[in-house]
Amino acid sequence: ADTKPVNISSLTLNTGKKIPSIGYGTSGVNGLEAALNSALEAGYRYIDTSTYYRNEKVMGNVIKKWITEGKLRREDLFLLTKLPFFGNRPEGVPKYLKQSLENLQTDYVDLYLIHSPAGLKENDGGLDSTTDIVAIWKEMEKQMDAGLTKAIGLSNFNKTQIERILKNSRIKPSSLQVELHAYLQQNELVDFCKENNILVTAYAPLGSRSMTAYNANRGNNVTLPDVLENPIVKRIAAKHSKTAAQVVLRFDIQRGVIPIPRSYNTERIRQNIDIFDFELDDKDIEELKSLDAGIRFFKFSEMAKHPEYPFRGEVQK
């Protein structure tokens, strides 16, 4: 197999800065060191994490080693982390960003996101129904002024909540990270973000097989439909001599959406960015579009009673 790093195309944020058109998702801790080494070797330069994943320290050590050994320059890396649910207050923003920067051993991140519009209490993890997203955003702006992050954005916000931020902000959000895959294509939200110059990042772009594992670990007997086993996806993959994962990730790229697939397996890590040497045609795109089914895997049900719960009223499938 070819082991040269893949050359990744890029998009431009509303700050004028470039962002790679695919990133590496890292939720979970076990095995990250080896996996992140594989990801950097494969050519990923956009790394997605969060305070909540509790893996920033390991990540910081790996990145520092790459930089010290002269294999990577900080400016070639696009580092993203997020304000945790339990820090979702104005005073949580400087506190948790500072902690992330220390853990990541860097002076700045490239993008800092509010992980969720709904907040949890710091002490006992219960719902904090006082969450004020506009007040939190104003603190996000200050972190950007201070140069601690090069851009700021949102995750898991719905359209109405983004509109509230747009209306009440000095600095506009650069990016929105939401669940997005063949079964949840988010057409309305993606169009809205395009109109407002907000780049969309697709989390769980492979349909999050890890969510099935997450449920299994909690003893929940839930079987979720598997995007990568869909017969239409598989047929299109066979037609292009690519894998199902490569087809759904390429679909994102052709929509101008940035996928952040997670894998801890070296072969699949490589496979997931090896998507810049083929093109889906109009018929493939039409067929993939027809798979949209409004199936949301990450419902954050524990936050369903929060005033800012983003998916209220949504018809659940």
Ligand SMILES: NC(=O)C1=CN([C@@H]2O[C@H](COP(=O)(O)OP(=O)(O)OC[C@H]3O[C@@H](n4cnc5c(N)ncnc54)[C@H](OP(=O)(O)O)[C@@H]3O)[C@@H](O)[C@H]2O)C=CC1
């Ligand atoms: N903002 C938010 O609230 C959220 C953000 N995220 C971010 O998005 C990232 C991706 O989402 P995630 O939930 O991990 O789901 P993904 O859709 O990326 O799916 C990951 C799963 O798919 C498997 N997989 C990876 N590549 C392939 C392949 N080529 N063929 C077959 N199976 C494959 C992985 O297993 P294996 O490791 O064995 O390859 C893993 O079980 C997260 O890691 C996180 O960074 C995710 C959820 C919520």
Ligand SMILES: O=C1CO[C@H](CO)[C@@H](O)[C@@H]1O
């Ligand atoms: O960002 C995230 C939010 O929560 C999920 C679990 O509930 C994680 O798996 C995910 O990566």
